[in-house]
Amino acid sequence: MDTSSDGRATGKLRVAEMFYSLQGEGRSSGRPAVFLRLQHCNLLCGRDGASWQCDTLEVWRQGQALTFAEIVARGRAAGWLSYLAAEACLVVTGGEPLLQQQALRGFLRYLADQGLRPVVEIETNATLVPTPELDAYVAQYNCSPKGANSGNSYRQRHNAAALQALVRNSKAGFKFVVSTRAEVEQIKAEYIDPYGIASSRVWLMPAAATRAALQASEQQVFALCQEYRYNYSTRLQIQVWDQATGI
Numbered sequence: 001m002d003t004s005s006d007g008r009a010t011g012k013l014r015v016a017e018m019f020y021s022l023q024g025e026g027r028s029s030g031r032p033a034v035f036l037r038l039q040h041c042n043l044l045c046g047r048d049g050a051s052w053q054c055d056t057l058e059v060w061r062q063g064q065a066l067t068f069a070e071i072v073a074r075g076r077a078a079g080w081l082s083y084l085a086a087e088a089c090l091v092v093t094g095g096e097p098l099l100q101q102q103a104l105r106g107f108l109r110y111l112a113d114q115g116l117r118p119v120v121e122i123e124t125n126a127t128l129v130p131t132p133e134l135d136a137y138v139a140q141y142n143c144s145p146k147g148a149n150s151g152n153s154y155r156q157r158h159n160a161a162a163l164q165a166l167v168r169n170s171k172a173g174f175k176f177v178v179s180t181r182a183e184v185e186q187i188k189a190e191y192i193d194p195y196g197i198a199s200s201r202v203w204l205m206p207a208a209a210t211r212a213a214l215q216a217s218e219q220q221v222f223a224l225c226q227e228y229r230y231n232y233s234t235r236l237q238i239q240v241w242d243q244a245t246g247i
């Protein structure tokens with residue numbers, strides 16, 4: 001992040017897409033939200049051996065670097081700046097948005113300089129530690145650590161320092177993509193038990209990229225949530241819009 005001569009934050013973010021919708025997953029599901037999807041990810045879910053694939057891969061691989069002023073101008077033109085002022089939350093997603101956390105902190109400071117302090121949610125794969133400077137602007141972390149069923153190796157998907165920091169942070173909830181009991185046992189053994197994540201902070205979400213796949217596994221995952229006493233998350237955007245993105 002840079003600072004202009006009048007002390008304002010300036011800089012750029014690599015942006016894949018921006019749109020206004022409803023939060024589709026996790027504990028804020030159904031809430032009006034402006035989505036800011038950033039480019040790039042440090043994982044690649046769906047490699048050999050995976051039981052599901054990243055459903056935004058083709059989106060976060062596209063995009064461009066935009067100045068903070070250009071992002072705000074686009075938001076104003078699309079109307080979502082006024083939604084943020086009216087208390088829609090700002091969901092920063094990806095890809096992996098913490099790859100750009102220094103610039104992201106600059107952008108949130110830029111919004112604050114203009115009198116905009118939205119409720120900010122960060123969607124992260126929990127492999128990076130948020131800095132205190134960014135954390136000061138964040139209301140909620142929607143962490144989605146990846147299991148063996150993602151196809152990423154243990155070394156790629158598992159960062160103990162990041163997990164410990166996020167578990168210590170009361171703003172973080174943990175959402176896991178699963179379909180079967182074996183997958184629940186795997187994420188329980190890798191994450192939930194060793195890091196002492198309370199069941200009230202855990203969501204299980206069916207692995208599904210289409211409405212048909214969601215319908216095929218939702219009863220099973222719902223029953224697993226009942227059995228293990230975890231929260232259930234659907235995928236509202238798939239339930240309602242199937243494979244369309246940016247809605």
Ligand code: SF4
Pocket residue numbers: 041042043044045053054055056057094095096125
């Ligand atoms: S961590 Fe998230 S954005 Fe990155 S490849 Fe996996 S599902 Fe896609």
